[in-house]
Amino acid sequence: xxxxxxxxxxxxxxxxxxxxxxxxxxxxxxxxxxxxxxxxxxxxxxxxxxxxxxxxxxxxxxxxxxxxxxxxxxxxxxxxxxxxxxxxxxxxxxxxxxxxxxxxxxxxxxxxxxxxxxxxxxxxxxx
Numbered sequence: 295x296x297x298x299x300x301x302x303x304x305x306x307x308x309x310x311x312x313x314x315x316x317x318x319x320x321x322x323x324x325x326x327x328x329x330x331x332x333x334x335x336x337x338x339x340x341x342x343x344x345x346x347x348x349x350x351x352x353x354x355x356x357x358x359x360x361x362x363x364x365x366x367x368x369x370x371x372x373x374x375x376x377x378x379x380x381x382x383x384x385x386x387x388x389x390x391x392x393x394x395x396x397x398x399x400x401x402x403x404x405x406x407x408x409x410x411x412x413x414x415x416x417x418x419x420x421x
Contacts, residue, residue, distance in 0.1 A: 321348050322367040322401050327418055330403070339413040344405060351405075360409030367402035 333339075333347055344351075344364065351364040405416045 341411045362407045
């Protein structure tokens, strides 16, 4: 019986640890307005350039006219979804509480592209 309990605790710990890293893009977390202005140029930077810099976006919305909206980051929201899906595990919700109490900020990057897949505008925000 003790082995079963220890295995269960180990499995729960593994899930909790994995959920603590869900969401967010590490290259976005370290981005600043200044660093982005050096690497993102409106009318020049393409969707392929952005993928090389930040990887695949977390969210893409293509419009009928060929333009597109991409977003990166939003780590805390992704983490909450992961935690909500595993809510039956005791103490799992404390991960988000720890991030909030520590003042951890999550950044998100929004990018807009024209029909030629060139950057038209972008914004960086933190929450």
